[in-house]
Amino acid sequence: MSTITQVLLLVLGFGLGGGIGFVYRNGQLKDEDIKKRKEQEKALQEANTKAADILHKAKAEMIKLQEEARNEERIRRKKIEESEERLIRKEQSLDSKMDNSEKLKEKLESDIEDAKKKKEEAEKVFLKQEEKLKEIAQLNKEEAKQILFKQVEEESKDELIEYAKKLEKEIKDESEGKAREILADAIQRYASETTVESTTTLVNLPSDDLKGRIIGREGRNINAFETVTGVDVIVDDTPGSIVISCFDPIRRYMAKIILERLIEDGRIHPARIEEMGIKVKEEVNVLIKELGEKAAYEVGVAGLPPNLIKILGRLKFRIAYGQNVLKHSMEVGFLAAEIAGMMGANVELCKKAGLLHDIGKAVDHEVHGKHAAIGRDILKKFGMSEELLHCVEANEGDVEAKSIEAKIIQVANLISVSRPGVDKDNLESFIKRLGEIEKLALSFDGVEKAFAVQAGRELRVFVNPEKLDDLRAIKLSHEIARKIEKDLQYPGKIKVDVVRELRIEAFAE
Numbered sequence: 001m002s003t004i005t006q007v008l009l010l011v012l013g014f015g016l017g018g019g020i021g022f023v024y025r026n027g028q029l030k031d032e033d034i035k036k037r038k039e040q041e042k043a044l045q046e047a048n049t050k051a052a053d054i055l056h057k058a059k060a061e062m063i064k065l066q067e068e069a070r071n072e073e074r075i076r077r078k079k080i081e082e083s084e085e086r087l088i089r090k091e092q093s094l095d096s097k098m099d100n101s102e103k104l105k106e107k108l109e110s111d112i113e114d115a116k117k118k119k120e121e122a123e124k125v126f127l128k129q130e131e132k133l134k135e136i137a138q139l140n141k142e143e144a145k146q147i148l149f150k151q152v153e154e155e156s157k158d159e160l161i162e163y164a165k166k167l168e169k170e171i172k173d174e175s176e177g178k179a180r181e182i183l184a185d186a187i188q189r190y191a192s193e194t195t196v197e198s199t200t201t202l203v204n205l206p207s208d209d210l211k212g213r214i215i216g217r218e219g220r221n222i223n224a225f226e227t228v229t230g231v232d233v234i235v236d237d238t239p240g241s242i243v244i245s246c247f248d249p250i251r252r253y254m255a256k257i258i259l260e261r262l263i264e265d266g267r268i269h270p271a272r273i274e275e276m277g278i279k280v281k282e283e284v285n286v287l288i289k290e291l292g293e294k295a296a297y298e299v300g301v302a303g304l305p306p307n308l309i310k311i312l313g314r315l316k317f318r319i320a321y322g323q324n325v326l327k328h329s330m331e332v333g334f335l336a337a338e339i340a341g342m343m344g345a346n347v348e349l350c351k352k353a354g355l356l357h358d359i360g361k362a363v364d365h366e367v368h369g370k371h372a373a374i375g376r377d378i379l380k381k382f383g384m385s386e387e388l389l390h391c392v393e394a395n396e397g398d399v400e401a402k403s404i405e406a407k408i409i410q411v412a413n414l415i416s417v418s419r420p421g422v423d424k425d426n427l428e429s430f431i432k433r434l435g436e437i438e439k440l441a442l443s444f445d446g447v448e449k450a451f452a453v454q455a456g457r458e459l460r461v462f463v464n465p466e467k468l469d470d471l472r473a474i475k476l477s478h479e480i481a482r483k484i485e486k487d488l489q490y491p492g493k494i495k496v497d498v499v500r501e502l503r504i505e506a507f508a509e
Helices: 003-139 143-154 156-191 192-199 207-216 217-229 247-265 270-299 306-317 323-341 348-355 371-381 386-392 404-417 425-442 470-485
Strands: 200-204 230-232 241-245 445-454 457-461 493-498
Touching: 003 493, 143 270, 192 348, 207 217, 207 247, 217 230, 217 247, 217 445, 230 348, 247 270, 247 306, 270 306, 270 323, 270 348, 306 323, 306 348, 306 371, 323 404, 348 371, 348 386, 348 404, 371 386, 386 404, 425 445, 425 457, 457 470, 470 493
Parallel strands: 457 493
Antiparallel strands: 200 241, 230 241, 445 457
16 A cells, blocks of 8 residues: 555544544533533422422411411400400499489488488477376376376286296296205215315324324414415324325325325424425426326327426326326227227327327316317427327317317227216316316415315415515405405305415524
C-alpha cells in the first residue's frame, strides 16, 4: 500500500472516530439533560405537594379557629342572655317585694288607725260605765270595787272552795313527803351495818388507860387529832378500842395510822400529833402511787403517766355501790379484755378503758359533775386517745356508745356491779352529800378546813384567826347554815361549829 493511501486511511479513521465520539458525547449530554429535567420536575412536584399540604393544614386550622371563635361567641352570647334574664327576674322580684312592702305598710297603718279608734271607743265606754255606776250606786271608785269583788266572790264561791281543797291536798301531800324523808333519814342513821362498816374504823388499844392519854387534859389531844385528820374520834365504854368515824376513806386511813403510831411511840400531845400527821400524809401519797402501779401491772396496762397512776391509786380509798372502786375497775378491765378477745375487738383499748372507766370517782367529791364526764376530762388532759375517752364517757349510758369497745365497757361494768350484795345506793348518796357539805363550807373566805362528822349531823369549820375575828366567825356560822339550807338537800338538822383558834408561840433561851 502506498503512503498516500495509508495517510488517507489514517485521516479517514480519525474523522470517523471523531464523528462517532461526537455522536456518543452528544447522546450522553442529552441523557444528562433529560435526567436533570426529571429530577427538577420531581423536586417541583414534591414542593407543590408540600405546599398543597401546608395550604390544606392552614385552611383546616383556619376553619378550626373560626369554629372555636363562633363557639366562644355563642357561649358568651348565651351567658349575656342568662345574665340579662337573671337581672330581669331580680328586677321583677324587687318590684314585687316593693309592691308587697307598700301594701303591708298601708295595711299596718290602717290597723294602727283602727286600733287607735277602738282604744278611744273602749275608753269612752269605760268612762260611761264608770259614770253610770256612780250615778246608780252613788258610790266612789273604791266602794264600787269592793262591791264588785264581793259579787265575784259570791258567783265563784264553789270554784274558790275547790281551789282551797286543792291547796289543802297539796300541802298534805307535801307534809307526807316531808314525813317520809324524816323517817328515811332516821332509818339511814340507824343503818349501823352499812354506815358503821363503811364509814368507821376500829383501832385496838393495848390498854384502856390510853383512852385518857388520847383525850388529853381538857380534851386538847383529841381536839388536835380531829383538827389535823378531819375525822371524828368516838371514845366510849367499849373495852380495848376506840372508833374513828369519817366518810372519806383516805382521811380515815391516815387517822388510823397516825393513832397507831402515836400509841406505839408513847408521846401523845398536840405538837407530836401535827408532826405525825405531816409524815403520814407523805407516806400515804407514796402508798397511793404504789397501789396505782400495782393495779395497772396486774391488769396489764403499761405506759400510764405518773400523775394518772396517782389518781388511779386513790380509787383504793373510794367505795361505790358497796364495792372498792379500784378492785371494781380492775375487775372491769379483766372482763372487758376477755369479752373483747372473744369478739375480735381491740383488747388493749378495752383493758385500759376498763381500768380507767371510773377514774372520775377519785375526784368527784372535789369536782362538780358526773364522774364519767369528769373522768373524760382527766384523761383528755393526759393526752389519751379519743377512742379511750369515748369508752370512759359512755360507760354509764349517759352518752350513746358509738363503738364496739364502748359497748363492751358498758357490759363489763354492768356485770361487775350487778352481782348479789353490791347495790348500796343509800351509802353512795350519803357519802356524796357529806362531801357536798364540806365543799360548800370551804367556798367561804377565811375557811381553812371543814369536816362533816356525826353522820353529817355536824359540820366543823376551822377558820384562819388572822383573817376573821370572833364576831366575823359567829356571822360565818350563820352564813354557812343559810347557804346549806338554800343550796343542799338534806334530811334533819345540821349543826355548824366554827372554830377559831389563835396559837401564839414564844421561846425562852
